Amino acid sequence: MAIRPEHLLIPRREGLYCPPGDFFIDPVRSVDRALITHGHADHARAGHGHVLATAQTLDIMAIRYGAGHAGATQAAGLGETIRIKDVTVRFHPAGHVLGSAQISVEKDGLRIVASGDYKPRPDPTCATFEPVACDVFITEATFALPVFRHPDATSEIGRLLRSVRRNPDRAHLVGVYSLGKAQRVIRLIRDAGYQAPLYIHGALQKLCDYYESQGIALGDLRPATVEASAKGDFAGAIVLGPPSAFSDTWARRFPDPLISFASGWMQVRARARQRGVELPLVISDHADWDELAQTIQAVSPGEVWVTHGREEALVRWCHMQGIAAKPLHLVGYEDEGD
């Protein structure tokens, strides 16, 4: 008899659990066996017994937590079939950040795809999202409201570069999360033809080095330190750092800083103003509303489970299309990580 989806993957306090395989997907606390979709801190934590993830995600975890972050690790090739007890799992590209993957879990002909965080639009810094046919599609809902419709990232980078030209005396401080967003924004700036040095906060250095080692050229990156340069040297420069650094004394080393932030949240004016952002850039590593809808239609699953974010709106949309859907309440994933 076929297994019911509710018995193949179930939400638990630690994360999404697979009883027949005895493993968790993206557990938020230490477990014996973890499958990790990608390297962001709310999905990839240190201290598991065994970790199965893509080689790049394992590298990123080692960079962030040290080589001993797990008892044992195993690299999953994209599309490779891996057997865990009675269950078959496969990793497929999710297009979110370098190394990010959806995880397909299959038993007795029933397939659930846990997509983790994903975006379908092309990104020069990671493999492109692939829709995987399945019975149950677990989708994120970070930007699952009809107001979230991310513009083309290259046009947002164009706005940044115009602002830099218009303000030659000011340093542009662009807030970017250190894994994924930072490297994508840098790559997009390079693709727009800007080849001058970019200055980066120390928190970005190791991951930028890693992206370079994986063949993603980021151009001339320099540390944004005062030791290396006088304050005036940053006039007209683009400086990238984690947004939290801008509220810190770190920001004082720059001449008349112009605060920017590259995030899907910048779509909403009140959010930008609340953070004191002068140049909001709507650049997101998540699917926007239209992309969530298109992805669900492309995957065409029997049922959709909606997690972390604005579940109610996406569940509503699925019901309007005649697609079975329900919210899946998982704890511990952060709203803000874009």
Added chain:
Amino acid sequence: MNRFADLLDMLAFTPSRNAKLSLLQDYFRTVPDPERGYALAAIVRDLDILAVKPAQLRELISARMDAELFAYSYDYVGDLAETIALAWPEKAGKAVGRNDAPGLAEVVETLQASSRRDGPKLVEDWLDRLDPPGRYALLKLVTGGFRMGLSARLVKQALAGFGQVEVNEIEELWHGLTPPYLDLFAWLEGSGPRPVNAAAAPFRPVMLSHAIDIGDFDKLDPADFTAEWKWDGIRVQATSERGVSRLYTRTGDDISAAFPDLVDAIGFDGALDGELLVARPGGDGIETGTFSDLQQRLNRKTVTARQVRDYPAFFRAYDLLQDGAEDLRANPFLDRRARLEAFVARLDPMRFDCSDMLTFADWDELAAHRANPPLAVIEGVMIKRKASPYLPGRPKGEWFKWKRDPFLIDAVLMYAQRGHGKRSGFYSDYTFGVWREPGELVPVGKAYFGFTDAELVQIDKYVRDNTMERFGPVRSVRADLEKGLVFEVAFEGINRSSRHKSGVAMRFPRISRLRWDKPPGEADRLETLERMIDGAA
């Protein structure tokens, strides 16, 4: 529409005044007529177009989108125009880069030529053709919902900088101009003559004073000067010709509609410079109200009969600029003053009088006047050169203001907010409070200047070391009877205010001293501020 939308967005997110000026000037330089003129009119709210009501917009979106999904969206975004702009489902794919997107001029001119019934249909069609920023600008335009935080003064300064002319020239012309201001832009760009203000009762640019420095007195001969009280109302100009009467602020904004009681009493042909006050019959003549009384009449587009009755508007004249057909501005002050007294003597004494002159033989005697004003609504003395012509702007060496000393209180730092631009990374905007009860502070004001850069560094460190909670860019700072940072706060006046939790509102507060030495428990109490309202200010 997109260039206008970009401008609105950048103005909304740019905190610095100079950066706003340069954004406006870039826009005037790069955008052609008539679009730039309509943008200017929209920003200064001088655009008379068909309005579309929020309820009509809700109808439009509900025909396109599931009500529940819209409700979730509106709940999240919190602004109707922004929600619709972002969520609007186009009929055929995304409207990015469409070449039939309407321009601002097309939108404005179509709306001007349309009937009220057509409004929603037009807006619906434009929403389909615009991208989200364009839709946002359109919706703010048709709902009249611009709250830009841009003063008319700032916009006029941008125009002056754009055309390399003095701002008072713009102010003088402003009232005779109409959107899209083709003649104004032609003149500012050097391709046309200076527009002639053909409107009756035009504004005349105001003469302003410099704050006097104690050292200045040694260089000034008291025999060359006259003095009068400096009244704490708002500086205005009352003008009438050819049967048209107007009341202007000192920056040329027409506020006639809010003061019909005064405007109806003008009944003269000429232009007076003076102070707008509230005054009632009482005692042996006229009793001048306080600035709080006047505030009941300010910042209103219209006025109720009750406000007119309870807070009658009154004009205290300082100067006579125009008497019938005769322009007096080149005459010396003393000559104008003599003409003024004769002129005002013919006006309704319940609405007009002359500011009294002060007699003094030397500066010490004037100082004694300044120290003992007969009324709380006097905020110092004005010193005017007897020979001064009436010059627009702030000419040097002619008029001086000598304000009374500021009020001072000791208040406790409660909240600090991060600054922008050169103050990025510093907590530089402070909310301070006084004691309502022992142990209970109530916020009474905000200040972000008055301290040195070195002091800013010290306060910033204090804020970081004593943070209680964080709310976005704001931190609450420990402030109780034992521990807290005391500021000596200077301010120009204090009023009752129902909008503030404390019930009081300060005017022009700034940090005058840091009192690291003072225990917070010894800061002032709210009662002290309340007494300042009742007694002095």
